[in-house]
Amino acid sequence: MDNATMHISRPPLPLNGVRVVEICNVAAGPFCGMLLADMGAEIVKIELPSGDMLRQWPPHTDGFSENFASLNRGKRSIALDLKHDDDRAIARDLILESDVVLENNRPGAMDRLGLGYRAMAGQRPSLIYCSISAFGQSGPRSAEGGFDVTVQAASGIMSVTGEPGGVPVKCGVPVADFTAGLYGAYAICAALVRVRAGGEGGHIAIPMLGTSLAIGALQTSEFFGTGTDPMPLGSAHPRNAPYQAYKAADRFFVIAAGNDKLWRGVCDVIGTPDLAADPRFLTVADRAANQVSLADTLNGSFGARTAAYWLEACAAAGVPASPINTYSEALADPQVAHAGWMVPLRLPSGAMTRTFASPVHISGVALPISKGPPALDADRDAILAIVRAGPDELQPATEALS
Numbered sequence: 001m002d003n004a005t006m007h008i009s010r011p012p013l014p015l016n017g018v019r020v021v022e023i024c025n026v027a028a029g030p031f032c033g034m035l036l037a038d039m040g041a042e043i044v045k046i047e048l049p050s051g052d053m054l055r056q057w058p059p060h061t062d063g064f065s066e067n068f069a070s071l072n073r074g075k076r077s078i079a080l081d082l083k084h085d086d087d088r089a090i091a092r093d094l095i096l097e098s099d100v101v102l103e104n105n106r107p108g109a110m111d112r113l114g115l116g117y118r119a120m121a122g123q124r125p126s127l128i129y130c131s132i133s134a135f136g137q138s139g140p141r142s143a144e145g146g147f148d149v150t151v152q153a154a155s156g157i158m159s160v161t162g163e164p165g166g167v168p169v170k171c172g173v174p175v176a177d178f179t180a181g182l183y184g185a186y187a188i189c190a191a192l193v194r195v196r197a198g199g200e201g202g203h204i205a206i207p208m209l210g211t212s213l214a215i216g217a218l219q220t221s222e223f224f225g226t227g228t229d230p231m232p233l234g235s236a237h238p239r240n241a242p243y244q245a246y247k248a249a250d251r252f253f254v255i256a257a258g259n260d261k262l263w264r265g266v267c268d269v270i271g272t273p274d275l276a277a278d279p280r281f282l283t284v285a286d287r288a289a290n291q292v293s294l295a296d297t298l299n300g301s302f303g304a305r306t307a308a309y310w311l312e313a314c315a316a317a318g319v320p321a322s323p324i325n326t327y328s329e330a331l332a333d334p335q336v337a338h339a340g341w342m343v344p345l346r347l348p349s350g351a352m353t354r355t356f357a358s359p360v361h362i363s364g365v366a367l368p369i370s371k372g373p374p375a376l377d378a379d380r381d382a383i384l385a386i387v388r389a390g391p392d393e394l395q396p397a398t399e400a401l402s
Contacts, residue, residue: 013040029104031181037074076379136207155212
C-alpha cells in the first residue's frame with residue numbers, strides 16, 4: 001500500500017479525540033491499546049525506565065523488537081518510575097486529563113501507587129478504567145499472576161489441543177493474551193458510548209481466565225450437556241466429519257464438509273459416490289461417530305495425488321478446503337494483498353519493516369496506521385505538555401509510513 005493510498009480522504013475514525021493512558025507490559029494490554037489506536041484513539045504509553053518487557057524480545061531490526069512493534073504502533077511513550085513521587089504525580093495528572101486508563105498489573109498494584117480506580121474516579125467520574133489480569137480483581141486467585149501459557153492450561157484450552165493421547169500442547173497463537181485484549185477493547189468502546197451519552201465511567205475488569213473460558217463456549221456447553229470432559233481430537237471435530245486434516249501425496253490439507261450435501265461432494269471428488277450410502281457414514285452424526293475409520297478410508301484415496309490436485313477438485317465441487325499454510329504462505333495469499341492488510345511500518349531508527357494492519361474496514365475504507373511504534377521515552381516533551389497545558393494540547397499524530 002503506497003503513500004497515496006494511505007492518505008486518501010476518509011471520515012474521522014470512531015475514537016478520534018479519545019485519550020488513553022496505557023500502563024501495560026507484554027501482550028494483552030498492549031494489544032488492547034493498539035486496537036484502540038487503530039480506531040483513532042490517542043495512546044499515551046507509560047513505561048518503566050527499563051521499558052516494556054516486550055522490547056527485549058527478538059527478532060530485532062536495527063536494535064528494535066519486531067514483536068514490540070507489532071503491538072505498539074500508533075502510540076507515544078514516556079518513561080516514568082511510578083515509585084517516585086514526581087513521576088507518580090505526572091502519571092496522576094495524565095490520567096485525570098484522559099478518558100481511559102488501561103492497565104494489566106496485578107490487582108492492587110495501582111491502588112498502592114495511589115493511581116487506582118477509586119482514587120482517580122473520585123476526581124474524574126467519567127473516567128473509564130480497564131484492568132486486565134490473570135484471574136480477576138477479586139476472589140481466591142486474584143493476587144496470582146499469569147502468562148498466556150499458564151492461562152491456556154488453567155482454562156482448559158490445552159486439554160483439547162493436540163492429538164489424542166499426545167503430550168499437552170498449547171495453541172500456537174497466544175489466544176489467552178489476545179482474547180483478553182479483544183474483550184478489553186470491546187468493553188472500553190461500550191463504556192465510551194455510555195460516557196458520550198452523559199453517563200459515568202466505570203471500572204472494567206478483564207480476567208484472562210474468564211475470557212479464555214468464554215471463547216470455549218462449545219467445550220463448556222459440551223460438558224454442561226454431557227457431564228463429560230471434551231478431549232483433544234487433533235484437527236478433527238467432535239460433531240462433524242469429514243472435517244479435519246488429511247494427507248495427500250505431498251502434504252496435509254484440510255476439508256470441512258459439515259453437512260450431507262458436502263459429504264456427497266467429497267465422495268464425488270474421490271470417485272466413490274457409493275461411499276455416501278455406507279451405513280457408517282449416512283448422517284453427520286454417523287460420520288462423527290466413525291470419523292477414525294472415515295479418515296482411514298479417505299486418506300487411502302487422498303494419498304494417491306498431490307494436495308494441489310485435491311484442492312482444485314474440492315473447489316470445483318464446492319467443498320470448502322485449504323492447504324495448511326505456513327505464515328509466509330498465508331501472508332502471500334492474494335486476498336491479503338487485495339485487502340491491504342500487510343503494510344510498511346517505520347521503526348524509530350528510520351528502518352522500514354512490515355506489520356499486519358487492522359483487518360477492519362469501515363464503509364469500505366481500511367483503518368490507517370497513524371505512526372510507527374515509539375522509542376522508549378521518545379515523546380516525553382509532547383506528553384508533559386498535556387500536564388502543563390491541559391487535555392487538548394496533544395493531538396493525534398499523522399506520521400508518514402514511508
